[in-house]
Amino acid sequence: MDEQMKTQTPTATLDNQDEKLGEGVGFERIRRITGYLVGTMDKWNDAKRAEERDRVKHSLAQDA
Amino acid sequence: MIRSIIKRDGRHVLYDQSKIASAVLRAMESVREGNAEDAARVANAVEAKLEALFPSKSPDIETIQDTVERQLMDYGYNDTAKAYILYRANRTTTRDANTALMKTINEITQEDAIDSDLKRDNANIDGNTAMGSMLQIGSAGAKAYNEMYLLRPEHAKAFREGDIYIHDFDFYHMTTTCTQIDILSLFHGGFSTGHGYLREPQSIQSYAALAAIAIQSNQNDQHGGQSIPNFDYAMAEGVGKTYHKNFLRILTDVVEDRLDADDLGDTVRKVVMETERTQGELAKLENKPGFDGKLANALSAALDINGHELLHLLERVRSRAWKRTDHETFQAMEGFVHNLNTMHSRAGAQTPFSSINYGTDITPEGRMAMRNVLLALDAGLGHGETCIFPIHIFKVKEGVNYNPDDPNYDLFRLSCKVSAKRLFPNFVFLDSPYNLQYYVPGRPETEVATMGCRTRVIGNVYDPNRQISYSRGNLSFTSINLPRIALESHHDEAAFYKRLDEMLELVAQQLLDRFEIQAQKHVYNFPFLMGQGVWLDSDKLHVADQIREVLRHGTLSIGFIGLAETLTALYGHHHGESAEMEEKGIAIIQHMRDFCDRKSQAMKMNFTLLATPAEGLSGKFIKQDQKRYGKLPGITDREYYTNSFHIPVWFPISAYDKIRLEAPYHALCNAGHISYVELDGDTARNVEAFEQVVRWMHDCNIGYGSINHPVDRDPVCGYVGVIGDVCPRCGRREGHRVPQNRIDELKKLYPDVVAFRGIE
Numbered sequence: 095m096d097e098q099m100k101t102q103t104p105t106a107t108l109d110n111q112d113e114k115l116g117e118g119v120g121f122e123r124i125r126r127i128t129g130y131l132v133g134t135m136d137k138w139n140d141a142k143r144a145e146e147r148d149r150v151k152h153s154l155a156q157d158a
Numbered sequence: 159m160i161r162s163i164i165k166r167d168g169r170h171v172l173y174d175q176s177k178i179a180s181a182v183l184r185a186m187e188s189v190r191e192g193n194a195e196d197a198a199r200v201a202n203a204v205e206a207k208l209e210a211l212f213p214s215k216s217p218d219i220e221t222i223q224d225t226v227e228r229q230l231m232d233y234g235y236n237d238t239a240k241a242y243i244l245y246r247a248n249r250t251t252t253r254d255a256n257t258a259l260m261k262t263i264n265e266i267t268q269e270d271a272i273d274s275d276l277k278r279d280n281a282n283i284d285g286n287t288a289m290g291s292m293l294q295i296g297s298a299g300a301k302a303y304n305e306m307y308l309l310r311p312e313h314a315k316a317f318r319e320g321d322i323y324i325h326d327f328d329f330y331h332m333t334t335t336c337t338q339i340d341i342l343s344l345f346h347g348g349f350s351t352g353h354g355y356l357r358e359p360q361s362i363q364s365y366a367a368l369a370a371i372a373i374q375s376n377q378n379d380q381h382g383g384q385s386i387p388n389f390d391y392a393m394a395e396g397v398g399k400t401y402h403k404n405f406l407r408i409l410t411d412v413v414e415d416r417l418d419a420d421d422l423g424d425t426v427r428k429v430v431m432e433t434e435r436t437q438g439e440l441a442k443l444e445n446k447p448g449f450d451g452k453l454a455n456a457l458s459a460a461l462d463i464n465g466h467e468l469l470h471l472l473e474r475v476r477s478r479a480w481k482r483t484d485h486e487t488f489q490a491m492e493g494f495v496h497n498l499n500t501m502h503s504r505a506g507a508q509t510p511f512s513s514i515n516y517g518t519d520i521t522p523e524g525r526m527a528m529r530n531v532l533l534a535l536d537a538g539l540g541h542g543e544t545c546i547f548p549i550h551i552f553k554v555k556e557g558v559n560y561n562p563d564d565p566n567y568d569l570f571r572l573s574c575k576v577s578a579k580r581l582f583p584n585f586v587f588l589d590s591p592y593n594l595q596y597y598v599p600g601r602p603e604t605e606v607a608t609m610g611c612r613t614r615v616i617g618n619v620y621d622p623n624r625q626i627s628y629s630r631g632n633l634s635f636t637s638i639n640l641p642r643i644a645l646e647s648h649h650d651e652a653a654f655y656k657r658l659d660e661m662l663e664l665v666a667q668q669l670l671d672r673f674e675i676q677a678q679k680h681v682y683n684f685p686f687l688m689g690q691g692v693w694l695d696s697d698k699l700h701v702a703d704q705i706r707e708v709l710r711h712g713t714l715s716i717g718f719i720g721l722a723e724t725l726t727a728l729y730g731h732h733h734g735e736s737a738e739m740e741e742k743g744i745a746i747i748q749h750m751r752d753f754c755d756r757k758s759q760a761m762k763m764n765f766t767l768l769a770t771p772a773e774g775l776s777g778k779f780i781k782q783d784q785k786r787y788g789k790l791p792g793i794t795d796r797e798y799y800t801n802s803f804h805i806p807v808w809f810p811i812s813a814y815d816k817i818r819l820e821a822p823y824h825a826l827c828n829a830g831h832i833s834y835v836e837l838d839g840d841t842a843r844n845v846e847a848f849e850q851v852v853r854w855m856h857d858c859n860i861g862y863g864s865i866n867h868p869v870d871r872d873p874v875c876g877y878v879g880v881i882g883d884v885c886p887r888c889g890r891r892e893g894h895r896v897p898q899n900r901i902d903e904l905k906k907l908y909p910d911v912v913a914f915r916g917i918e
Contacts, residue, residue, distance in 0.1 A: 114895035114896060114897050114898065115874055115895060115896055115897075115898060115901060116874040116888075116890050116893075116894060116895045116896050117893070117894070117895045118893055119873055119874055119893065120892050120893060121870050121871065121872050121873075121881050121885070121892050122543070122870065122871040122872075122873060123868070123869075123870050123881075124544050124546075124581065124869040124870070124871070125866070125868075125869075126581060126834065126864070126866050127773055128611045128612075128771035128772060128773045128801070130383075130511065130546070130547070130549055130611060131544065131546045131581055131582070132546065136271075136272065137271070137278055137284070138278060139275050139278045139279055139773070139774060139776075139777065140275045140278075140777060140797060141776040141777020141778075141780075141797045141798040142773060142776055142777070142798070144777075144796065144797035144798055145776060145796075145797070145798045145801075145807055148796070148807050148808040149807040149808070149836050149866075150807065150808055150809070150810055150836065151836050151837060151838045152811060152812055152813035152816055152835045152836050152837065153812050153813065154812070154813055154814070154837070154841060154847055154850075154851070155812050
């Protein structure tokens with residue numbers, strides 16, 4: 095997946111109306127930045143992008 | 159004999175000894191060392207030196223200034239020499255800043271945001287748009303001016319070199335950060351936005367619309383996030399008004415239908431009003447037992463229907479009025495959420511940064527409002543997109559919504575369910591001791607609420623009788639580069655604390671300097687915030703008054719970044735790795751909090767300690783520190799410093815341990831704090847598991863927490879959930895195409911599939 099792929103509006107791809115949709119349209123990946131949500135990662139600054147990339151999941155295993 | 163000198167731009171100008179003397183005198187006066195005669199003596203000595211150095215040609219300005227420095231030191235004017243050096247350094251910075259400013263504006267003008275980190279400093283501003291660029295250029299100009307003219311040289315140096323970071327520096331001389339807007343007081347009697355006057359709202363639709371307008375208006379008076387602390391209590395009033403209208407209208411319709419009449423409106427209204435008067439309450443979602451009986455009797459006396467039948471009709475009226483009000487409330491909440499995601503502020507450059515707090519109103523009206531705002535959040539925007547704003551904050555309280563037999567427990571459960579899908583609400587925990595100490599049942603203004611990324615204002619040293627959330631906020635905040643102090647201290651704990659104390663003093667002074675600028679503003683500078691009495695006690699001021707005294711209700715906050723890297727630099731590992739470091743970490747933050755408390759008492763102002771949000775800051779300090787110290791493992795080897803007191807995002811740890819280890823810092827960081835845990839998508843969608851994590855936060859005395867999990871969306875088929883390489887609904891890969899007939903099939907199965915304009 096290319097994080098930097100720009101999310102285009104679907105209407106931008108409709109030149110060939112009859113067959114297929116979605117060419118060049120990325121997935122939106124909503125993440126919390128410092129307390130608020132950001133709709134696409136395109137707008138994140140480089141440091142926060144690196145931080146988001148490094149985030150690990152926390153398990154729900156109960157420790158002793 | 160010196161006749162001319164060479165300026166920096168290469169021009170020759172006539173030599174004038176008195177200019178040297180007056181520069182020296184200015185430096186002497188700034189440190190109260192020496193007089194005009196002494197200055198003249200130094201100037202003479204400088205001239206003698208220069209004549210020796212330049213027997214036949216003109217000296218350049220840099221050499222002259224070097225000579226002045228040396229002569230000052232030779233004469234023993236050490237403080238003057240220091241002041242002179244600082245003055246020179248700042249002049250140099252000023253010159254560089256002018257060049258840098260033009261370069262910055264060039265980058266804003268020429269580069270696309272995708273290639274310019276500068277243009278993505280704040281993800282909420284679209285640097286590619288006209289108004290976004292205008293805002294960024296204005297911001298760059300204001301920063302350059304503020305650094306040159308408004309900062310003390312030592313503060314400018316600390317800021318420039320990355321010892322401290324002055325947040326929202328572009329707004330330094332203009333305004334303050336944020337406010338909890340008490341919309342109930344604002345609405346009562348109507349208000350003006352600064353552009354027009356609005357009457358008191360009379361329906362839930364108007365309550366919701368004006369709530370959005372209040373946020374938008376205030377966003378133009380302040381630079382930070384705007385928040386409503388009492389969303390539930392305020393919307394409850396709107397729900398009540400809408401219900402009352404529906405009740406009267408439907409009752410009239412039902413009675414008119416029954417009697418085949420069309421002119422009974424006035425009669426019905428009069429009887430209802432009379433019953434309301436005798437019963438001491440308006441018709442509302444749940445009236446006292448017996449209300450409907452009395453009303454049926456009164457109606458029966460006025461109309462040709464018997465009391466028994468009227469009771470039966472009233473049941474139907476109640477049920478219809480409830481349904482209609484519920485429906486209208488949902489629409490109002492949906493409109494509110496859509497509004498806040500689409501409305502613009504600041505000349506169109508930004509969506510207002512908005513928050514709403516709710517959870518504790520147990521009236522049927524408040525509960526209806528909360529259920530519907532949660533359902534609207536759950537439904538998403540027009541194509542099912544997750545709403546970015548407002549931030550929803552659910553206030554968790556034992557006896558109100560935390561335990562299964564609490565009146566709002568169902569709403570707490572619903573909050574967990576919605577948050578598991580949409581990332582909001584976040585959760586504020588009123589039972590944590592440092593929040594509970596302010597809590598007075600029945601006085602919602604004493605409940606802690608948050609705004610922006612995490613800001614919290616409740617304690618009040620300036621006015622201990624007003625320890626409330628409403629109508630107050632942060633004035634400004636500045637963050638300390640903690641890892642730098644640790645690195646400079648070379649594993650010496652005592653040296654670390656000494657440097658930390660110096661830095662805390664420096665920041666406190668800088669915050670007070672900024673306060674002085676803010677305090678000299680007038681009510682008319684803030685037509686909404688102060689002009690409409692949104693800020694505490696501003697309603698007592700005249701439009702031309704200074705805002706100094708009322709501003710003291712706000713907070714001056716000292717923030718920090720990178721506790722984890724600080725501990726690693728000082729002791730070799732961080733607070734996620736050993737019990738010893740748990741203690742060391744708490745000791746550092748406790749030390750900073752103690753400083754804030756002492757400063758608060760000394761100044762009778764609210765100095766508070768902030769776990770800085772650090773969006774733009776996350777990569778700034780570390781870049782400067784990498785230049786100084788290189789890439790040190792576990793300290794400067796990433797692109798960002800770890801946020802505030804957090805356990806590093808890359809460190810493997812269970813959700814429960816992370817919460818337990820971070821909770822003590824919530825008690826210390828009284829200006830604001832938040833803890834997150836990251837769950838994988840499947841776990842987050844298990845609402846039981848989700849609720850268990852929230853309950854663990856409550857039991858560990860976390861102040862403010864939320865759960866992160868991936869929320870992806872395919873804009874082609876509208877699927878919301880976790881998307882790996884392939885969309886689980888339509889089966890396409892990112893950027894790939896999907897056949898139209900597949901979309902048509904999906905559209906039959908899922909109503910949220912996007913309708914493509916131009917095709918249908």
